[in-house]
Amino acid sequence: MNPAEQIVIVGGGHAGVQLCAALxxxxxxxxxxxxxxxxxxxxxxxxxxxxxxxxxDEALQLHRPEAWFAEAGVTVHRxxxxxxxDLARHELRLRSGRTLGFDRLVLAxxxxxxxxxxxxxxxxxxxxxxxxxxxxxxxxxxAAAPSLTVLGGGFIGLEVAATARALGKAVTVLETAPRxxxxxxxxxxxxxxxxxxxxxxxxxxxxxxxxxxxxxxxRLRELEVDGIxxxxxxxxxxxxxxxxxALAQAAGLACDDGIVVDAAMRTSDPAxxxxxxxxxxxxxxxxxxxRLESVxxxxxxxxxxxxxxxxxPTPAPALPWFWSDQGSLRLQMAGLLPAxxxxxxxxxxxxxxxxxxxxxxxxxVSVESANAPMDHLMLRKLLEAGRSPTPASACxxxxxxxxxxx
Amino acid sequence: xxxxxRTGVRAPALDENxxxxxxxxxxxxxGEHGFxxxxxxxxxxxxxxxxxxxxxxxxxxxxxxxxCHVYVDETWQPRLPPPQADEIALLELTAAERRPTSRLACQxxxxxxxxxxxxxxxxxxx
Numbered sequence: 001m002n003p004a005e006q007i008v009i010v011g012g013g014h015a016g017v018q019l020c021a022a023l024x025x026x027x028x029x030x031x032x033x034x035x036x037x038x039x040x041x042x043x044x045x046x047x048x049x050x051x052x053x054x055x056x057d058e059a060l061q062l063h064r065p066e067a068w069f070a071e072a073g074v075t076v077h078r079x080x081x082x083x084x085x086d087l088a089r090h091e092l093r094l095r096s097g098r099t100l101g102f103d104r105l106v107l108a109x110x111x112x113x114x115x116x117x118x119x120x121x122x123x124x125x126x127x128x129x130x131x132x133x134x135x136x137x138x139x140x141x142x143a144a145a146p147s148l149t150v151l152g153g154g155f156i157g158l159e160v161a162a163t164a165r166a167l168g169k170a171v172t173v174l175e176t177a178p179r180x181x182x183x184x185x186x187x188x189x190x191x192x193x194x195x196x197x198x199x200x201x202x203x204x205x206x207x208x209x210x211x212x213x214x215x216x217x218x219r220l221r222e223l224e225v226d227g228i229x230x231x232x233x234x235x236x237x238x239x240x241x242x243x244x245x246a247l248a249q250a251a252g253l254a255c256d257d258g259i260v261v262d263a264a265m266r267t268s269d270p271a272x273x274x275x276x277x278x279x280x281x282x283x284x285x286x287x288x289x290x291r292l293e294s295v296x297x298x299x300x301x302x303x304x305x306x307x308x309x310x311x312x313p314t315p316a317p318a319l320p321w322f323w324s325d326q327g328s329l330r331l332q333m334a335g336l337l338p339a340x341x342x343x344x345x346x347x348x349x350x351x352x353x354x355x356x357x358x359x360x361x362x363x364x365v366s367v368e369s370a371n372a373p374m375d376h377l378m379l380r381k382l383l384e385a386g387r388s389p390t391p392a393s394a395c396x397x398x399x400x401x402x403x404x405x406x
Numbered sequence: 407x408x409x410x411x412r413t414g415v416r417a418p419a420l421d422e423n424x425x426x427x428x429x430x431x432x433x434x435x436x437g438e439h440g441f442x443x444x445x446x447x448x449x450x451x452x453x454x455x456x457x458x459x460x461x462x463x464x465x466x467x468x469x470x471x472x473x474c475h476v477y478v479d480e481t482w483q484p485r486l487p488p489p490q491a492d493e494i495a496l497l498e499l500t501a502a503e504r505r506p507t508s509r510l511a512c513q514x515x516x517x518x519x520x521x522x523x524x525x526x527x528x529x530x531x532x
Binding site for chain 2: 018021024025044046047061062063064065068071072295296299303321323325332373374377378380381402
């Protein structure tokens with residue numbers, strides 16, 4: 001890297017802050033400017049749907065204190081959004097009117113929560129959950145609401161539903177698809193998740209036909225579900241997220257449900273990289289096109305982007321993994337589900353726990369676990385090492401998984 | 407103890423009246439990061455808060471990644487509460503060699519009893 005190169009990172013989420021950390025560790029912090037739309041310093045998002053929501057006194061967990069950024073030489077622009085990108089001049093304009101020149105730009109803009117087009121912009125009792133501000137608002141409103149309606153049976157919807165249930169709220173989850181977690185987990189795991197939540201007292205409706213919403217001033221009063229009017233105290237919209245690619249698109253960068261990047265995180269303009277939830281990695285050799293929304297993916301993209309910016313070789317792609325804690329349910333996933341394959345169940349050490357092993361041919365490609373963290377971690381290690389014990393032996397609880405790692 | 411780099415960073419205390427444990431991370435190159443950490447937070451939070459190099463903490467303390475691996479100094483090991491089952495399992499995933507003194511920093515809660523704690527940062531976390 002040219003020692004005078006100025007690097008601007010847009011977005012203070014997990015990917016953006018991890019890239020700052022990687023560049024600072026390489027002694028390059030003083031060339032970095034981080035643009036954060038939110039007023040807070042970068043913070044951990046996973047607790048927002050769980051412990052932060054549950055405990056009225058819990059503070060945000062900052063990734064790094066203010067003094068760390070100062071010491072690393074990283075300039076942080078807080079509460080200021082990037083509004084225009086001029087690729088010809090290598091300039092980024094911020095909402096405050098400030099213009100930042102750059103040699104290399106990294107877009108780490110994340111996702112925005114999907115909204116319903118014909119609903120008002122922000123009804124008083126309709127929440128989304130992406131930011132600390134959203135979480136603070138949801139926490140306050142949840143404390144006062146006797147019941148919560150969650151629209152969407154994805155990870156965030158189910159995590160919040162479980163948290164609200166633990167707080168003693170009456171909880172209804174409406175999922176329009178025929179099962180939960182449609183895009184993310186296997187049908188078997190989804191069926192288990194459904195059962196656990198129903199057993200905890202959540203009213204969970206699959207294949208729900210969500211009809212008209214009746215608003216009264218700035219409040220949502222009722223929602224028609226399967227032809228019946230459902231009264232609403234508080235509703236969480238958790239119907240997925242869309243990549244925040246507006247800036248990239250307006251600047252003419254290639255986008256396709258995400259900012260298109262290569263294995264080194266470079267966009268269609270070699271001076272610009274994109275990382276994290278907003279980036280779609282297109283693998284030139286296999287044609288695989290992958291956009292993931294996860295903490296691990298954000299951290300991995302940040303590491304790869306750091307090698308690109310520092311002129312080091314691009315590392316081989318890492319195994320994707322993900323977790324979701326939903327009340328007593330601890331879900332862990334590793335690898336990508338095969339389009340076609342066979343699945344095999346390994347019982348866990350307790351009756352509530354198990355792992356589902358997915359094979360493509362005779363190759364182990366993905367593992368999903370519920371409340372079986374020890375087995376899961378060992379299976380993840382097998383996946384990382386490219387080991388594929390036969391399904392019969394891998395699913396025999398008498399056989400310790402460790403033996404294949406020797 | 408010789409302290410080469412004292413960051414001077416002090417994360418906000420959870421309780422102003424609780425004494426702050428003085429903790430030291432020794433880096434693979436022998437460099438030392440010593441600082442006062444607020445009692446009640448995890449060793450991982452204290453480390454990332456002070457910007458100790460080599461403590462990645464990808465999952466933020468949710469017991470999923472093993473990238474906040476440390477070796478507790480042998481003189482300190484007997485004074486720490488032992489690891490729980492999940493942590494023991496996750497220690498199998500550490501990138502650097504697992505040793506009897508290996509711990510995940512996210513699972514070590516800092517208390518007044520750990521005043522003066524010394525831990526070593528491994529060569530790698532991934």
